[in-house]
Amino acid sequence: MPFAHITGWGMAVPEQVLTNFDLEKIIETSDNWIVEMTGIKERRIAEKDQTTSMLAVEAAWNALSVAKLKPADIDLIICATSTPEYLFPATACLIQDRLGATKAGAFDLSAACSGFIYAMNMAAQAIRSGSLNNVLVIGAETLSQFVDWSDRNTCILFGDGAGAIVLQSSEIPGGVISAVMHSDGSGADLLTVPAGGSKNPASEETIRAGMHYIHMDGREVFRFATRVMAQATREAILSAGILMEDVKWIIPHQANLRIIEAAARGLKVPLERFVVNLERYGNTSTASIPIAICEAASDGRLQKGDKFVLVGFGAGLTWGALTAQWTGVLEADHVIRPTYYRFIARTRSFLRRLWLRIEGIIWGRNTG
Numbered sequence: 001m002p003f004a005h006i007t008g009w010g011m012a013v014p015e016q017v018l019t020n021f022d023l024e025k026i027i028e029t030s031d032n033w034i035v036e037m038t039g040i041k042e043r044r045i046a047e048k049d050q051t052t053s054m055l056a057v058e059a060a061w062n063a064l065s066v067a068k069l070k071p072a073d074i075d076l077i078i079c080a081t082s083t084p085e086y087l088f089p090a091t092a093c094l095i096q097d098r099l100g101a102t103k104a105g106a107f108d109l110s111a112a113c114s115g116f117i118y119a120m121n122m123a124a125q126a127i128r129s130g131s132l133n134n135v136l137v138i139g140a141e142t143l144s145q146f147v148d149w150s151d152r153n154t155c156i157l158f159g160d161g162a163g164a165i166v167l168q169s170s171e172i173p174g175g176v177i178s179a180v181m182h183s184d185g186s187g188a189d190l191l192t193v194p195a196g197g198s199k200n201p202a203s204e205e206t207i208r209a210g211m212h213y214i215h216m217d218g219r220e221v222f223r224f225a226t227r228v229m230a231q232a233t234r235e236a237i238l239s240a241g242i243l244m245e246d247v248k249w250i251i252p253h254q255a256n257l258r259i260i261e262a263a264a265r266g267l268k269v270p271l272e273r274f275v276v277n278l279e280r281y282g283n284t285s286t287a288s289i290p291i292a293i294c295e296a297a298s299d300g301r302l303q304k305g306d307k308f309v310l311v312g313f314g315a316g317l318t319w320g321a322l323t324a325q326w327t328g329v330l331e332a333d334h335v336i337r338p339t340y341y342r343f344i345a346r347t348r349s350f351l352r353r354l355w356l357r358i359e360g361i362i363w364g365r366n367t368g
């Protein structure tokens with residue numbers, strides 16, 4: 001049975017930084033309160049025309065470069081996102097087009113902030129079954145588009161960004177070892193964007209009521225999160241057949257430092273073994289774990305052979321954890337040409353669109 005190795009990683013965050021001091025100017029809050037209650041100091045905010053797929057594509061190009069793969073090598077793209085560009089088409093298809101991943105299937109995975117763990121598990125299972133070789137797993141968000149900037153309960157928390165991982169098949173043992181996924185829909189209303197779906201389609205009324213923004217019962221989500229983080233970590237470790245001492249790093253969803261501290265206490269693991277970067281990015285939902293992986297890889301914390309745990313929770317309610325062993329950069333005897341692939345992808349997309357129009361004219365689609 002093949003193993004699913006992490007062989008590429010990449011991230012992309014918008015340039016624009018929004019600090020707690022900036023927030024002090026638009027809502028009644030303070031840097032002190034936000035740092036004390038969440039640990040967050042600043043977050044990145046996308047430009048108006050910088051979309052979820054754009055951030056995802058930048059992260060994906062970086063991950064493909066590390067893995068030394070070309071877009072045509074990818075069999076499947078899974079984009080975990082809470083802020084897709086449309087109800088449909090899937091944001092993953094927009095990413096497929098921009099990358100020129102001509103052989104890839106593509107779909108979005110909706111499990112809120114747990115989405116990246118769910119997506120990694122699905123990708124790893126597909127590889128372990130022998131049906132796929134190279135899967136691109138992305139977590140990408142532009143949460144700033146769904147934040148009510150007058151709601152101090154939520155707007156202090158969220159930020160934008162994307163992270164991408166390449167999972168590759170190999171006969172050598174390693175990579176993803178185990179995963180657990182959980183859900184409890186009885187808590188669906190604790191964290192939700194109430195309008196814009198089929199239950200409450202967008203209307204003048206839903207917009208006036210602010211139902212297209214993130215609504216959250218922060219206290220209840222906090223209670224739930226502190227309960228499940230340690231529990232899911234323990235389950236994933238047990239299912240991997242390893243011990244807590246074998247785990248070098250825990251890479252948690254970056255929602256709130258107090259939640260991570262509670263998990264550390266619950267697991268009796270020092271906070272130093274947790275990868276934490278929420279002070280700089282806030283909560284980027286599905287992107288928070290892959291961004292933290294990228295930073296831990298690039299500063300050398302993650303070393304070849306290290307066992308680590310990903311653990312997260314989110315709307316749904318959903319939660320889960322995954323254990324893996326770090327592979328690191330693979331030796332590759334072939335040369336990759338990222339600039340050329342970008343050029344080919346853009347040209348191909350343009351020509352495909354043109355051809356679809358020509359076909360429409362030939363077959364009378366636009367003749368009325």
Ligand code: UT7
Nearest residue numbers: 028029030033037113152153156218219221222255256314
């Ligand atoms: O990916 C999952 C996403 N969600 C989460 O992870 C959220 C989890 N929940 C939390 O992180 C916390 O609930 C928050 C940080 C959001 C809030 O902390 P809390 O301890 O639950 O505070 P609270 O909502 O119970 O509010 C305490 C007080 C209230 O004032 P009063 O009623 O005691 O006078 C709030 O009005 O803090 C006030 N408050 C604020 N004050 C300054 C709430 N938000 C703010 C703010 N600045 N931004």
